[in-house]
Amino acid sequence: xxxxxxxxxxxxxxxxxxxxxxxxVSRQTINAIENNKYYPSxxxxxxxxxxLACSVNDLFSLDDESA
Amino acid sequence: MNNxxxxxxxxxxxxILFYSATLVGILLMTSVITTETIxxxxxxxxxxxxxxxxxxHNQSWIKNxxxxxxxxxxLCISGLIHGFSAESDEDEYANFLRFQxxxxxxxxxxxxxxxxxxxxxxxxxxxxxxISMFSVLVTFIVWFRISMIQHRRK
Numbered sequence: 158x159x160x161x162x163x164x165x166x167x168x169x170x171x172x173x174x175x176x177x178x179x180x181x182v183s184r185q186t187i188n189a190i191e192n193n194k195y196y197p198s199x200x201x202x203x204x205x206x207x208x209l210a211c212s213v214n215d216l217f218s219l220d221d222e223s224a
Numbered sequence: 225m226n227n228x229x230x231x232x233x234x235x236x237x238x239x240i241l242f243y244s245a246t247l248v249g250i251l252l253m254t255s256v257i258t259t260e261t262i263x264x265x266x267x268x269x270x271x272x273x274x275x276x277x278x279x280x281h282n283q284s285w286i287k288n289x290x291x292x293x294x295x296x297x298x299l300c301i302s303g304l305i306h307g308f309s310a311e312s313d314e315d316e317y318a319n320f321l322r323f324q325x326x327x328x329x330x331x332x333x334x335x336x337x338x339x340x341x342x343x344x345x346x347x348x349x350x351x352x353x354x355i356s357m358f359s360v361l362v363t364f365i366v367w368f369r370i371s372m373i374q375h376r377r378k
Contacts, residue, residue, distance in 0.1 A: 185378050186317035198316050 159220045163191045165209040180204040227319050228308075235309040241302035246362060249295050253355070264290040296357075303361040311372060321375060325368035333360045 166176055173191070177184040180201060189195040197205065206213045251257045270286045311318050333356060340352050 182315035182317065183313045185375050186315050188378055189317055189375075195317055195320060201316060 158193070158196055158217060160190065160193070160217050162187070162205060162209070162216060165211055165216060169209055171208075176205075176208065179208045227310075227314075229310040229314065229319075230305060230308055232310045232312055232314070234305050235311070238302045238305035238309060241298055242306045242365065245295055245298035245302060246358075249299060249358065252292070252295070253351075259289045259291055262291050264294065266290050299358050299361070303358075303365060307361065307365050307368065313376075317375070318372065321371040322368055325364050325371055328367055329360050329363035332363060 162176075166173070171179075173187045174184045177187045180187075181204070182201065186195070190197050202213055202217060206216050209216065248257070252259070265287050267285055268288050268290075270284055307322075336359075337352070337356050341349070344352055
């Protein structure tokens with residue numbers, strides 16, 4: 158699974174720390190998600206999409222191996 | 225999301241008790257200290273007073289040194305509280321790391337127990353069983369602590 162959190166965060170000009178505070182997790186967790194070391198729960202995914210003002214499909218997508 | 229963890233205020237006191245009890249347990253197992261060093265002898269009811277050629281506890285009431293019982297209670301209770309108390313920065317990734325630590329401690333301990341059960345026999349195996357009673361909890365906590373330290377450094 159791939160994600161575009163880093164890109165969407167850059168568009169919104171939000172730092173990892175700010176995004177972490179807005180969704181209620183640690184900065185390290187946002188870093189782990191961005192680096193594909195952790196796949197967030199549906200709840201966190203929905204929170205991220207709300208804060209970054211985009212759909213979940215825009216944030217997360219299946220890569221070639223998973224599809 | 226309810227993750228059924230205890231409050232963060234339990235983390236440090238339970239940790240102090242757990243690591244202290246683990247240290248005393250290791251010292252006791254390696255005979256650095258013995259049950260004679262700290263003797264807390266109490267009369268206790270012996271519910272299963274079957275023929276016991278090894279320990280000779282055939283009476284309903286026996287005199288027993290409570291040091292190992294106290295250590296066992298301390299290790300189990302403080303270990304469970306320490307392992308399942310919320311971190312100061314608890315979130316779903318910390319919960320994921322906790323689950324990973326629990327998974328790997330189970331895999332490692334039961335793999336070792338399987339191997340050891342084929343290689344160690346007799347009274348020495350009793351020692352192995354004694355260690356394996358607590359090693360799942362100890363491995364889980366140590367693994368999780370290391371994971372959290374690494375996670376916070378990133």
